[in-house]
Amino acid sequence: MKNSVRAQLAEELRKAPRVALFSHVSPDGDCLGSMLGLGLALEALGKEVYMFNPDPFPRNLLFLPGAGKVKSELPNPLPQCLIFVDCSDLQRVKLDAKDFPAESLVLNLDHHISNQNFGHINWVDSKASASGEMVYDLVKELQVELTPEIATNIYTAILTDTGSFKYSNTTSRTHRIVSELLETGINLADIHYYVYDQVPLAKLELLRRGLNQLKIYADGLLAVMTLRSNDFAESQAEESLSEGLIDHGRTIEGVEVAVLLKEVKADVIRVSLRSNRWFDVAKFAHSFGGGGHKRAAGCTLEVPLEEAEKIVIKAIEEELKLGRSS
């Protein structure tokens, strides 16, 4: 069944002389690598291809072959055939169904289980580690040669969405696909350098400040870091640069729960929570009006930073005392 949806989708792409590809806001390696991998494959088939993303291209992904072809404006006139890559709904593209002519054919390729099936043809495979895995299949289906340029895009898509083959979405199939991508002779050293080895100094400055504020509680089970508004201002760092900081707390030997409290403005504290093995941070965040998953969640408290810190530490310590069996 899944294969027949893929075949239908490939058939529509084969028929279309012009195709527009769309990827989501706050673009990441998977949406851009998947869109570019597919876009280059469609160009190889002689089509007029337009690639769209509403946001600026992340600097560390500018090396992706074809990156310069991605535009933040819609082509005019819009092709009849539109394909959305890695987008769970149309809001993810900052677009509305009414932006498209009635005769548009909307194709939807995605691996998010939350996908809204907004297309005329919806190929959604939540078992794929990345949309890049699906693009690999589609390129094969379209019988386009896997060039190093296409392979570099698909490899980066899979690499970034699996956390370098670390997350539990990584499967035997993921590695088998990557094995074939590497056969095209792509340059691993370059890809890893561009993707991971270009850390803004401001991000390191946030890490330095976070570590200087690190405190351990509950006999080593709880690690807490805080960042004040002035930490962001003085580091010249946007909030997004604090991404990943909490993992330095989570990965301390013996720690079960890690917390990062960020003062986004006076008396507004964004609380990020992570756990390793058993503590349900989603349940915890929910009790403070937030949400998330068992191992990664968050909430916002509208109190001064010191107070937020006390409230969160006290509540987690109590929960930790109840222990794993609770």
Add this chain to the structure above:
Amino acid sequence: MKNSVRAQLAEELRKAPRVALFSHVSPDGDCLGSMLGLGLALEALGKEVYMFNPDPFPRNLLFLPGAGKVKSELPNPLPQCLIFVDCSDLQRVKLDAKDFPAESLVLNLDHHISNQNFGHINWVDSKASASGEMVYDLVKELQVELTPEIATNIYTAILTDTGSFKYSNTTSRTHRIVSELLETGINLADIHYYVYDQVPLAKLELLRRGLNQLKIYADGLLAVMTLRSNDFAESQAEESLSEGLIDHGRTIEGVEVAVLLKEVKADVIRVSLRSNRWFDVAKFAHSFGGGGHKRAAGCTLEVPLEEAEKIVIKAIEEELKLGRSS
């Protein structure tokens, strides 16, 4: 030819009723995972198996199936059949050829290009990303079923020696092997948690101190960190915990050369050097009596820390001015 050496080695193992396996000092994921993977396979063939390592087992690898079977004492009497795994020479095992009875059969399985071919049968494949890849082939050759226990050991061997499939030793074949290992249903989340997510607090304390001392020179091309003896003492950290710290300097956006100066004792400064794209740190280290590779090298200066810092910065700045074309 290579395959016939592997077949010979497998044949000797098949014939032996008792086998001793050896792995190297300062054990890592590859030598232990490879030894354990092969050891468990030989046990499955009904052999009496002894596994030896001269040093304490790293805490983050104690989860490896069979870890408890590895001893730091030689079996008595020693089996006739001895196999060295991931050891480039016998000094790597703190042993001497005269420790073995004359009738011993010495088998040598390794992927280091520097291997001394000290065995009666030497299977050395420098194209393998890890000895773990070779053990995978050997287990297949021995026709032993790939259990999750064996697969977990081999996976960890490959994972750690490729830096999570990041280093340029990673090949298409590496991923194909890993794809098969994952088919046994090994628990990726557990493996990654144990291997990478158990950072001693003392290591983070060293990172904190290193970042507090971070300085940038040469218009952003050079990042320098220093650690004094008291930083190690006050962090209760052994020198080995500073491993990886220099990468925080190397991966800053725009940096070409990163330096870490460690005061191992008064007026003895160990200098670690890394580069990203073109600077030859081996040549540089060599001019100070050290050595290494183009992208990773080191030397020791016997002067006070401040002086070592000045000398190194001045020399690198001059070399950087000459630029990439030099």
